[in-house]
Amino acid sequence: MTKIGIIICARYRDCGGGKCFRALRERVGAFSRYPASEPVEIVGYTSCGGCPGGNIELVPEEFRKNGATVIHLATGFIVGYPPCPDIRRFKAFIETAFGLPVVVGTHPIPQKYIDVHERLPFWKEGGMAELIEPLLRESDEIKTAYN
Ligand code: SF4
Numbered sequence: 001m002t003k004i005g006i007i008i009c010a011r012y013r014d015c016g017g018g019k020c021f022r023a024l025r026e027r028v029g030a031f032s033r034y035p036a037s038e039p040v041e042i043v044g045y046t047s048c049g050g051c052p053g054g055n056i057e058l059v060p061e062e063f064r065k066n067g068a069t070v071i072h073l074a075t076g077f078i079v080g081y082p083p084c085p086d087i088r089r090f091k092a093f094i095e096t097a098f099g100l101p102v103v104v105g106t107h108p109i110p111q112k113y114i115d116v117h118e119r120l121p122f123w124k125e126g127g128m129a130e131l132i133e134p135l136l137r138e139s140d141e142i143k144t145a146y147n
Pocket residue numbers: 008009010011048049050051052053077083084085086
């Protein structure tokens with residue numbers, strides 16, 4: 001069984017996880033990689049701890065002890081203003097230090113964010129385009145449904 005730990009951007013630390021848990025149930029966004037027939041379990045959900053993300057150093061170990069097989073960095077990392085500047089370092093650190101694969105994203109990117117970000121010249125700089133490409137493949141209908 002896939003066991004997932006979710007880390008969210010602390011700017012949204014009070015978020016109730018509505019879109020993330022809905023997306024997991026609907027197997028859309030970054031969760032489309034898990035077939036609907038495959039059981040999954042959320043084994044942890046927390047924030048990065050706030051800039052510069054001190055909890056990234058600690059919480060993956062707690063997730064791993066609870067059986068995590070994969071970690072998702074929530075979609076808020078890439079749709080906030082500004083997008084998290086350290087997301088690539090976080091992904092590399094977690095994968096190197098804890099041996100857990102890191103998936104960028106949780107729920108689909110809401111279309112209303114894409115509409116604004118696409119007009120910002122810096123959104124896809126520094127490797128971000130590569131990170132978000134799988135999420136951008138989502139259908140417009142679904143992205144709009146997550147506005
Ligand atoms: S921008 Fe990055 S480091 Fe800062 S709170 Fe959000 S995820 Fe954490």
